[in-house]
Amino acid sequence: xxxxxxxxxxxxxxxxxxxxxxxxxxxxxxxxxxxxxxxxxxxxxxxxxxxxxxxxxxxxxxxxxxxxxxxxxxxxxxxxxxxxxxxxxxxxxxxxxxxxxxxxxxxxxxxxxxxxxxxxxxxxxxxxxxxxxxxxxxxxxxxxxxxxxxxxxxxxxxxxxxxxxxxxxxxxxxxxxxxxxxxxxxxxxxxxxxxxxxxxxxxxxxxxxxxxxxxxxxxxxxxxxxxxxxxxxxxxxxxxxxxxxxxxxxxxxxxxxxxxxxxxxxxxxxxxxxxxxx
Amino acid sequence: xxxxxxxxxxxxxxxxxxxxxxxxxxxxxxxxxxxxxxxxxxxxxxxxxxxxxxxxxxxxxxxxxxxxxxxxxxxxxxxxxxxxxxxxxxxxxxxxxxxxxxxxxxxxxxxxxxxxxxxxxxxxxxxxxxxxxxxxxxxxxxxxxxxxxxxxxxxxxxxxxxxxxxxxxxxxxxxxxxxxxxxxxxxxxxxxxxxxxxxxxxxxxxxxxxxxxxxxxxxxxxxxxxxxxxxxxxxxxxxxxxxxxxxxxxxxxxxxxxxxxxxxxxxxxxxxxxxxxxxxxxx
Numbered sequence: 001x002x003x004x005x006x007x008x009x010x011x012x013x014x015x016x017x018x019x020x021x022x023x024x025x026x027x028x029x030x031x032x033x034x035x036x037x038x039x040x041x042x043x044x045x046x047x048x049x050x051x052x053x054x055x056x057x058x059x060x061x062x063x064x065x066x067x068x069x070x071x072x073x074x075x076x077x078x079x080x081x082x083x084x085x086x087x088x089x090x091x092x093x094x095x096x097x098x099x100x101x102x103x104x105x106x107x108x109x110x111x112x113x114x115x116x117x118x119x120x121x122x123x124x125x126x127x128x129x130x131x132x133x134x135x136x137x138x139x140x141x142x143x144x145x146x147x148x149x150x151x152x153x154x155x156x157x158x159x160x161x162x163x164x165x166x167x168x169x170x171x172x173x174x175x176x177x178x179x180x181x182x183x184x185x186x187x188x189x190x191x192x193x194x195x196x197x198x199x200x201x202x203x204x205x206x207x208x209x210x211x212x213x214x215x216x217x218x219x220x221x222x223x224x225x226x227x228x229x230x231x232x233x234x235x236x237x238x239x240x241x242x243x244x245x246x247x248x249x250x251x252x253x254x255x256x257x258x259x260x261x262x263x264x265x266x267x268x269x270x271x272x273x274x275x276x277x278x
Numbered sequence: 279x280x281x282x283x284x285x286x287x288x289x290x291x292x293x294x295x296x297x298x299x300x301x302x303x304x305x306x307x308x309x310x311x312x313x314x315x316x317x318x319x320x321x322x323x324x325x326x327x328x329x330x331x332x333x334x335x336x337x338x339x340x341x342x343x344x345x346x347x348x349x350x351x352x353x354x355x356x357x358x359x360x361x362x363x364x365x366x367x368x369x370x371x372x373x374x375x376x377x378x379x380x381x382x383x384x385x386x387x388x389x390x391x392x393x394x395x396x397x398x399x400x401x402x403x404x405x406x407x408x409x410x411x412x413x414x415x416x417x418x419x420x421x422x423x424x425x426x427x428x429x430x431x432x433x434x435x436x437x438x439x440x441x442x443x444x445x446x447x448x449x450x451x452x453x454x455x456x457x458x459x460x461x462x463x464x465x466x467x468x469x470x471x472x473x474x475x476x477x478x479x480x481x482x483x484x485x486x487x488x489x490x491x492x493x494x495x496x497x498x499x500x501x502x503x504x505x506x507x508x509x510x511x512x513x514x515x516x517x518x519x520x521x522x523x524x525x526x527x528x529x530x531x532x533x534x535x536x537x538x539x540x541x542x543x544x545x546x547x548x549x550x551x552x553x554x555x556x557x558x559x560x561x
Contacts, residue, residue, distance in 0.1 A: 236454070248548040269530065
């Protein structure tokens with residue numbers, strides 16, 4: 001396994017505010033889609049800000065692509081680790097949608113023809129071509145979110161971190177986003193999403209890490225983690241609909257599932273023994 | 279009298295040839311819980327802006343047809359009058375809360391109405407109790423959690439006693455348990471205060487159980503309108519994403535394991551499946 005991020009026993013305390021990270025150890029593999037879940041204030045965003053050097057561990061260490069973040073300038077890390085925050089308004093500032101995308105490309109010194117090509121690609125995949133000349137602030141919040149994701153993907157970082165990428169996105173955009181994450185994975189990119197969207201995480205991620213009060217409460221394959229009723233209750237999460245159904249059918253003795261519940265409609269139907277006839 | 283009456287309503291933003299709303303006909307009664315969904319850019323937010331008067335008073339454009347809210351013609355009624363009847367809550371509560379304490383935040387709207395101080399004090403106290411915010415009354419809103427902030431935003435709007443509460447993806451940034459608490463709160467308000475709720479939301483799996491009516495918009499038009507159990511089975515629902523429990527119903531329909539009623543929650547689906555299993559195979 002090739003680890004692209006290795007966080008060891010990381011502590012972080014905000015000035016005047018409580019402990020945000022309380023000894024977090026986590027390794028992220030090249031090419032995985034990792035979902036970080038947990039209630040508001042669990043420390044998820046603080047943790048991912050350590051992955052591009054925006055925050056440095058006060059104890060412990062974070063190594064990204066072999067670079068210790070305490071000794072690597074953020075400008076170097078930024079080329080490899082793209083991060084899109086929950087509120088897109090914190091990172092949009094250009095006069096037009098197109099310039100917003102070109103800004104980072106120029107900053108990283110790409111040649112002009114590459115900039116044109118990349119910007120065109122990024123606008124297209126997110127359905128933003130028609131807004132090229134508009135101010136980012138004329139877009140809806142869902143569109144601004146997609147613009148901030150497009151701007152980061154355009155410079156092709158090795159690791160992409162998306163904080164709540166599905167919020168405000170409609171069904172088709174979520175599907176498109178999922179497809180894009182999968183494509184990135186195929187190219188050997190690593191994707192980390194911070195999300196409350198359990199239905200998205202269970203279907204679209206390779207692994208889920210659950211956080212609470214600055215600690216990692218549990219981690220593993222999505223279905224396994226979200227089948228752990230006690231864990232998700234403690235983390236103030238809700239199970240996906242099908243897992244919740246399977247859990248109550250199991251407790252009523254209608255079906256027998258042990259550790260891992262079915263998570264999709266077809267899996268549930270097969271677990272019920274109804275599959276052969278459909 | 280219905281709280282909302284829209285007839286043959288069209289709207290185009292200034293400088294845009296394409297209408298943002300096309301032939302909207304919508305009557306909303308007291309006590310309805312309406313979930314409004316549709317692909318982004320379909321006109322949901324534009325519709326909300328008509329209902330609170332931002333269109334045509336703030337956003338310029340061409341508005342035709344009839345728009346009555348609480349019996350008042352939106353075109354002729356200033357927004358501060360409409361605000362007494364229609365409350366709005368947005369996705370990011372931090373954009374809506376700006377005062378130094380929760381208590382001040384709740385008093386603000388009432389002070390603007392020029393109510394006597396004793397009345398304001400009493401209504402703020404009632405609201406703090408009703409919304410479970412009494413312990414937080416001296417805290418600055420920006421230091422609260424997202425769920426608490428959203429609760430304060432709803433309380434600050436509800437203290438004005440509107441008949442219609444419009445919420446534009448109010449749970450998009452909340453963790454699942456906080457989101458459910460907000461939705462339960464809306465259901466409680468609807469039942470106890472008999473207000474109408476209009477909730478804009480993409481994640482139908484979270485909200486369908488509360489809806490008395492589901493509206494789907496596409497390209498400025500309302501393309502489906504009715505009870506959620508009926509609308510979710512129409513082909514229009516395919517563009518907005520069907521909750522997994524409804525998918526199970528659809529897969530099994532037409533087979534010998536067909537479920538009797540459409541489930542909107544995991545517990546509905548559990549009961550439906552239990553009934554099928556008890557009934558045994560071959561019916």
